[in-house]
Structure formats: C-alpha cells, structure tokens
Amino acid sequence: xxxxxxxxxxxxxxxxxxxxxxxxxxxxxxxxxxxxxxxxxxxxxxxxxxxxxxxxxxxxxxxxxxxxxxxxxxxxxxxxxxxxxxxxxxxxxxxxxxxxxxxxxxxxxxxxxxxxxxxxxxxxxxxxxxxxxxxxxxxxxxxxxxxxxxxxxxxxxxxxxxxxxxxxxxxxxxxxxxxxxxxxxxxxxxxxxxxxxxxxxxxxxxxxxxxxxxxxxxxxxxxxxxxxxxxxxxxxxxxxxxxxxxxxxxxxxxxxxxxxxxxxxxxxxxxxxxxxxxxxxxxxxxxxxxxxxxxxxxxxxxxxxxxxxxxxxxxxxxxxxxxxxxxxxxxxxxxxxxxxxxxxxxxxxxxxxxxxxxxxxxxxxxxxxxxxxxxxxxxxxxxxxxxxxxxxxxxxxxxxxxxxxxxxxxxxxxxxxxxxxxxxxxxxxxxxxxxxxxxxxxxxxxxxxxxxxxxxxxxxxxxxxxxxxxxxxxxxxxxx
Numbered sequence: 001x002x003x004x005x006x007x008x009x010x011x012x013x014x015x016x017x018x019x020x021x022x023x024x025x026x027x028x029x030x031x032x033x034x035x036x037x038x039x040x041x042x043x044x045x046x047x048x049x050x051x052x053x054x055x056x057x058x059x060x061x062x063x064x065x066x067x068x069x070x071x072x073x074x075x076x077x078x079x080x081x082x083x084x085x086x087x088x089x090x091x092x093x094x095x096x097x098x099x100x101x102x103x104x105x106x107x108x109x110x111x112x113x114x115x116x117x118x119x120x121x122x123x124x125x126x127x128x129x130x131x132x133x134x135x136x137x138x139x140x141x142x143x144x145x146x147x148x149x150x151x152x153x154x155x156x157x158x159x160x161x162x163x164x165x166x167x168x169x170x171x172x173x174x175x176x177x178x179x180x181x182x183x184x185x186x187x188x189x190x191x192x193x194x195x196x197x198x199x200x201x202x203x204x205x206x207x208x209x210x211x212x213x214x215x216x217x218x219x220x221x222x223x224x225x226x227x228x229x230x231x232x233x234x235x236x237x238x239x240x241x242x243x244x245x246x247x248x249x250x251x252x253x254x255x256x257x258x259x260x261x262x263x264x265x266x267x268x269x270x271x272x273x274x275x276x277x278x279x280x281x282x283x284x285x286x287x288x289x290x291x292x293x294x295x296x297x298x299x300x301x302x303x304x305x306x307x308x309x310x311x312x313x314x315x316x317x318x319x320x321x322x323x324x325x326x327x328x329x330x331x332x333x334x335x336x337x338x339x340x341x342x343x344x345x346x347x348x349x350x351x352x353x354x355x356x357x358x359x360x361x362x363x364x365x366x367x368x369x370x371x372x373x374x375x376x377x378x379x380x381x382x383x384x385x386x387x388x389x390x391x392x393x394x395x396x397x398x399x400x401x402x403x404x405x406x407x408x409x410x411x412x413x414x415x416x417x418x419x420x421x422x423x424x425x426x427x428x429x430x431x432x433x434x435x436x437x438x439x440x441x442x443x444x445x446x447x448x449x450x451x452x453x454x455x456x457x458x459x460x461x462x463x464x465x466x467x468x469x470x471x472x473x474x475x476x477x478x479x480x
Contacts, residue, residue: 134224141192143222168208176278180348186272187339188219193332206267261331269320356453376464384464403443404467442467
C-alpha cells in the first residue's frame, strides 16, 4: 500500500487565519510573512486546508518527513506515473512531478493523504466531483486537469505541469508590479475564470497562490472548486466553517452567504490591488476584526498607497472590490471586458520581452521599477546593457525609450562621437544623464502603444552592438 506519512507537527505548527495556510516557526516575531496577521500556534492535524498546488509558496520551507526524510513514492512507478520528485506538500497530501509512462510527458500528480480518504467519504466525493468538473475546463489560462481517479487507496488528480512560479512568488520577489503588467495578469486570470463561469463553475478561492505563471509569462489559474476550509476555533463567528481564504473573500461570504461569480470577481480585485501596491488591503488583523471591517465599505483606495496609479486603474479596482455585489461586474466575463477596456491594446513590457527573446538565450533582463535592464552577450566575451523605459508623456503620447550607455561624455570624445553618429543607420548617439553623470548613449524610440516584439528584439540587438562599438572606439574598454 502506498501511504506517504507526513510529520507536520514539528514544522508547520503556525497557522494564519487570513491566508488559511500553515507556516514553519517564524524567523522573527509571530507574524504571517504574507499578510502580517498574528499566527496561531496549533496542531496541523486539525487543519482542513488542502495541499499546495505546484509552484505555490505559502510557506517558507517544506515540512520534514519521517524515516530520515525519504519519500515512499519518489523514484517509484505508481500506476502509469514514474514519480520523479516532490514539488508541493501540505496537511492534506502531496504534489509530485511525474512522467506519464504511456504518453511520455511531464505532469503534476496531486495525491490526497490516505487518512483523509479513510475518514471522510463526503470530502472524497466532493473532491472527485469537482475534479471532474475542473477537467472539463479547457482554456489557455486554466491549469488543465487531465485525469481524476484512485490508485489503490490513494485519490489523485493529474494536472499539467507548470514549470514557472506562482503569482504570490512573483509579488514576493518583485514587490509591486507596473500597472500594465498587473492589469495584463489580472486580465488573463479573468479570462480563465470567465471560461469557468460560462460553465457554471465557481472557483471560491481565487488568490495569487492559486495562479501559476509559466516560463512565457502566461497566467494559469488552478484549484478550481477545491476551496479551502478555514480552521475554526472557539469564539469564531462560523459554526460550520467557511470556504475560501479570508484575505480575499467578499464581504457577503464573511457574512455566511454562498459563493457566486461576483465573489470570485471580488477576490480577483483584491489580487489586482495586491499586484499594484505589493500589499494586501487589510492585512495584519484578526479574522473577527476582518469580518467587522467588511461590514464597513470600501477597501482603501489604491492611490492612497501608490499615487502614480492612474484614476482609471484605481476605479477598476474599486469596481471589482465593491462591498455590494450588485455594484461589481457580475461575473468574470464582465470583469474581463472591464480589464480589457482599461488596458486597451497596449501590451505590458514583460510580455513583449518574453515574446521578443524567448529563443534568444544571449539576452537576460531584470526590472528596476518602471525600467527594464537587459544584458546582451556579445562575441569575444563582451556584453552590453540596454535599458527600456516608458517616457513620462501622457498615455496617448507615451514613447518607449531604448538606450545603451557607451561611456562618459568627455569633451575630447565629441568629434569622434559626431562622426560615428553620422554613420549609424539605426538609432542615434546622444547625451543623457545616467546616475548623475552625462553619458554618451545609443538611443531609439517607438510609440509605446504600438511597439511590437520584433521591433524590440531588432532594436536591442542593434543598439547593443552600436553602443559596444562606440565604447570600444572611444575608450578601448568594455565597461558594461
């Protein structure tokens, strides 16, 4: 019998009611690393929380296992699955990376803890029913469920394997996101939710941990219908528990009403708020206080925290998170239309870069606020840095600036620089203040609203090459 044994009591013994998640002993203080709420120290055996999805990052470390930490399934053939590694774990079971022996593809196999199946027939019935409903959803922004069933005494879901990271990990790593990128990600999640709402499926637990980003930056929402049940303790206002994660739950859910498509929209609005600000709108308070807050509209305005967010974007967030369900977009179909209207046809820079350089390993990049820093590796072990940033014009006149620093603008370089500039067929040599110094840069611009990935790819290559030639001609060095 295949029966993985979890020893969570010595590691995941701190619970956050707001995030509905278990954590290891905090490194400092006793606050949730996600929302700042005070953690409860308790026995994980009483948790109703489902296991993590692939790539999820609610906890700072995985739990330790019994018997020297060895997993009884990793390295074995289970049914048609060659189990390769453990990629997620929680109080309810585990998620494994596996190779499908018949189809020869990687997949994620979620296996519920056997003890749960042995003592809760109703839960297993719901798991199987909702697993089949999720498997019926086929959409580019939904994690595909390929199979649901039982292996010996283990109940499992086979899902597509997403090799990227979760939206929560992205927020943890980068903090607040640029408005265009946040809107683009929210729009993709809304499109996936819209497919579910058309089929009468309500997610009930929309949050960044349940949104996975693949290596191309495509957002895919998972765990459809597999809502988490909040741990209830003495004195809580919920006699039978509630489904979802309180930090993202609509006010009507906290008052005991049933989930609706509009409550999914509210949760997505909170996700968008978190992407734009880098923080939750109401973190750091108890569940009881959270319920009282939700009786008082509305959420804090995004612009109170981040004044650079446009009025249009702030209004979009406010509409999606209205405390009155009838004032929100009624479902993700309408929410998607709203997000599309706010974003317009302009694509976010991250998705443009991913498309432009998906087959170009010589180019890597990082984000520094609104600016992207690209490193282009050149022959002879040289490299050149190219910056991309939007101009400060009004939205309809905004430009995308692409430039690469050559060297300091020393007066004795001017004549050579002018001669070099006259020979350039792409971009131009100019003076620009960079980090408080006047520098020679090779620069080019495009209208922000219409620039496409091929223009970016071609320009980055050309600018990097030209800037490197100028730098070498003027200084004989490779400083970038």
